[in-house]
Amino acid sequence: MCGIIALILANRQGVAAAELFEGLSLLQHRGQDAAGIVTCGQRGRLYQCKANGMVRDVFDAQQLVQLVGSLGVGHVRYPTAGSSSHSEAQPFYVNSPYGIVFAHNGNLVNAHELRQFLDKEAHRHVNTDSDSELLLNIFANNLQQTGKIRINEEDIFTAIEQLYQTCHGGYACVAMIAGYGIVGFRDPNGIRPIVYGRRRASHAALPDHAPDGPSDMAYDYMFASESVALDALGFTDVVDVRPGEAVIITRAGIHKRQLVTDRVFAPCIFEYVYFARPDTILDGVSVYNARLAMGEALADQIVRVLGPENDIDVVIPVPDTSRVSALQLSYKLRLPYREGFIKNRYIGRTFIMPGQTMRRKNVRRKLNAMAMEFAGKNVLLVDDSIVRGTTSQEIVQMARDVGAKKVYFASAAPAIRYANVYGIDMPSPHELVAYNRNEREIAEAIGADHVIFQALPDLVAACNRFNPALKQFDTSVFDGHYVAGDVSAEYLRMLDSTRNDDEKMKRDASAPETIGLHNHFGK
Known part of the structure; x- marks a missing residue:
């Protein structure tokens, strides 16, 4: 389980990093393995900080000051697949096309097939074992097929609709396209949660002669895994991203579209049992009341x-x-x-300890x-x-x-x-x-x-x-019924062989650290 967050401020001169940091702190219960933030400054320049550890350990005041920009994406992680090496800390980034930053909560059940497609047909390099990087590259490859120098909302909706057709499993995703805006979407069954809300902008938008042009936004917008992050930061009108829905937020406004309509809505019931904070509301259900x-x-x-x-x-x-x-x-x-x-509140959740x-x-x-x-x-x-x-x-x-x-x-x-x-x-x-x-x-x-x-x-x-x-809910851990209908016996055998503690410890002990991926890029 992971926590994801994305923010776009109406004021182009605003600083997103501090609030992304606060939001990740509120989602810390969803992952203690790694944390990361990527922001976007003027003219699409990206700034990054990510590493293994808790939010308070990964970021300090000096690092947050260096995360320049009025929009950004953040992530807290515990390992669902792959190792817990630094290279798998999110958000992930690809420069082609357009400069895309991506964070994801969930798991794909056809990762092997997607990896082969990206290698043999799309010819895109995948650097980690994380299925989050697979989702990013599928999304990027779909966008690249437009062949356009500049994309619009229709292109993004088409790319996500194609992603839904090829990526199977449970996932909630946020993306940032450099200099453009932020995107949030959710798997067609709504297994993993994601919400968004708005807040009246605290500063007037810049005038027409601003370096990047005027802003039409009267509100700041935020996506997050749980409503508690939005509540604490003053966001209201919080709604859930619907299953199979994509939401695009730019400074021209908010655009959303239902891209898949023929799936059963079945959120993960374990969110209400354990993962979500009690002061969170997910899909209209108060976790506390549940x-x-x-x-x-x-x-x-x-x-x-x-x-x-x-x-x-x-x-x-x-x-x-x-x-x-x-x-x-x-x-x-x-x-x-x-x-x-x-x-002792300074010891992490034992459920997610290796x-x-x-x-x-x-x-x-x-x-x-x-x-x-x-x-x-x-x-x-x-x-x-x-x-x-x-x-x-x-x-x-x-x-x-x-x-x-x-x-x-x-x-x-x-x-x-x-x-x-x-x-x-x-x-x-x-x-x-x-x-x-x-x-x-x-x-x-x-x-x-x-x-x-x-x-x-x-x-x-x-x-x-x-x-x-x-x-309906996803209750597969209790009854073995997988709501998306996409789980084979072969996949379950593979999972059984890779998720046991002995194999995890061997992977983590032998995983090499990837060099050069953890600095602030854009410096």
Whole structure:
């Protein structure tokens, strides 16, 4: 999972970099592996800074000052495919045609075929293993077929429509065309999220004699993976890019077009379970309200499994994502809610850390159990989901170490048993704790007295009750049904062989650093 952002200011003399930096900081939860910003100054000159690390580590005041320009694109990354080398930090750039900068969240399921096409037919060089670079080059190649010195909106819509026909998977993308404007689009099923909004320009547009000509814009515009980034920066009228829709924003105005209409709308339900911030609204659904509803439904499931007269003494969330669900669950079950784990906020998300050993160590560094809330009690731990089981096992053991009598473990999501192919770097299915295990066997694996999972229909109902127009979600990690219908058994076998922890560690250890791609270009 990654976070993407793009900004165009009405004032040509404005500085986009500072707000792109703030926006990326608000999307940091979506990726901690790398961060990058590319801006566009006068006459189409581009400026870049990107590297491995958190947003606060990659950028400082001096670097932001050097990112000149009133429009730009930013990205925070965790690796979905390929290694975590510096060369795969985004945004990516191609100079031909027109100078295009590109950032992407998601995953392509036909990357191998696209790579062969770009090599053998389009003759475009691809420098990394990232499917984001494939999307960029497909887009660039489509634009190049116009043969024009200057392009217009119709050319861009045509290029994206052709991209939809050839690129299969889940993706949300932002692009910047040097000296022209920014573009946002979303896969035809709407699996990955992207929103945009506007803000009344703080400064008047430049007069007609300005170096780059006049601006007709009265508003600044921003694309982002989540609405929270726009809210914090004062953008309003926030709407979702629709599945199969492209939105082009230039200083002449905003242009949008629905390019694909025959696909089912099925956003990824795991955004609501785990990835998105609770103060985000995606596709008309408040993530906070959805998690409250998940807690209510999970309370009913606990009564069905453990009975109304169970022996639970206290409900304790696994911070932070499960807090909202756990609080509503405790309210409905009329059980005390307590904060039993204190979190070190300077440790990253263990879900997206490489290697079992690293994840296991960081659970203990990240959380500290307070004995007074556990000693002599039967505790119900509530988490958003259980993936590998590594974190869950450590947390259960921590509860027992400080004196818990019984440890029940409840998941606000169903059991995860299948690979994710649309942009979440789930492990190999064989590394999922629920793979080929029932609830009793999962409880034994993580050391709990009992495990309770949310029922899938209840999870779906918890989300679409706030937007009945959402008839379907991508729930493939729970049921193995891939909504785009583009996943072969051969692809899943390939994924299984490349996503296991051993292979990832080997790739990262052997990946050479690419020289010369990380400086500010345009200097």
